[in-house]
Amino acid sequence: MVKYLSDINKIGYYRFRHPEACLILDTNILLLFLIGIYDKGYLKYCPLMTDNGKNYTEEHFDLLEKILKIFIGRIVITPQILAEVNSLSRIRLFKGKKLNEYFPRIIQEIEKWEENYIHFRTLLKEREQVIQFGFTDISIIATAKDKGYAILTDELDLYRNFLEQVAIISFSTIVAYELHKVGM
Amino acid sequence: MSKTPREIVLAAYKYLADITPPTQKISEVRIEEFVPVGSGIKKKWMVVLSYDNIGEFPFDKKREYKEFEITDGGEVVSMKDKKSRKESE
Numbered sequence: 001m002v003k004y005l006s007d008i009n010k011i012g013y014y015r016f017r018h019p020e021a022c023l024i025l026d027t028n029i030l031l032l033f034l035i036g037i038y039d040k041g042y043l044k045y046c047p048l049m050t051d052n053g054k055n056y057t058e059e060h061f062d063l064l065e066k067i068l069k070i071f072i073g074r075i076v077i078t079p080q081i082l083a084e085v086n087s088l089s090r091i092r093l094f095k096g097k098k099l100n101e102y103f104p105r106i107i108q109e110i111e112k113w114e115e116n117y118i119h120f121r122t123l124l125k126e127r128e129q130v131i132q133f134g135f136t137d138i139s140i141i142a143t144a145k146d147k148g149y150a151i152l153t154d155e156l157d158l159y160r161n162f163l164e165q166v167a168i169i170s171f172s173t174i175v176a177y178e179l180h181k182v183g184m
Numbered sequence: 185m186s187k188t189p190r191e192i193v194l195a196a197y198k199y200l201a202d203i204t205p206p207t208q209k210i211s212e213v214r215i216e217e218f219v220p221v222g223s224g225i226k227k228k229w230m231v232v233l234s235y236d237n238i239g240e241f242p243f244d245k246k247r248e249y250k251e252f253e254i255t256d257g258g259e260v261v262s263m264k265d266k267k268s269r270k271e272s273e
Binding site: 004053055156159161170172173175176177180181182183184 | 189190192193197213214215216217218219220221232233234247249266268
């Protein structure tokens, strides 16, 4: 088993070995993709991409597309992720006409994906984790554990805490290896 | 003069190796984050390395995360524990 999914080849191999596995996208990653498909050029100016220190640009979007192609037809989100994407997009992105173009475009993509719902009482069985990570992150972890799906995140905290429990891909590690060509 | 990304990461790794006491062993080093910070002459790199810190006994193993700030010229400016949110509280 490939334990650390630290480059595109390992992700491809993981997918080959687990043909039924889906990929759950974390909120930041989903925003990178959705903003990118609407307007790649906007990424480097977008406050949601710069304020978090990640400074995602077109090349990050292209890399993300490569990863998503490995899981084509097998992308999963949770209602909590969708709610975060909706609020952040409305508060921090475009206004007026552009917002009215953005949502129809992203809906075209979201329609292709699956949603996994977990009741909040189930999430609250992991009360301490919910307090530490929030409902959204724990909905992702619960889905991954329940269904055996992989996770793509850029949150180091989430990655390091659950690395031994679920298949979790750190987008930051992939960026280091694939864009900057550095690995140990 | 700007260093290559590989040289930047190696600067972090060398710094870590230099300050690690001989009684400790580090293994399974991984690059967790490699992010440019700032631009022009103020450009720096934020590198996060993780590794297994093996104590006196093999079972006494702990995964540690260190964050390095490195100039574009490859000089390590700082290194600190990358604490998880829980540890930071």
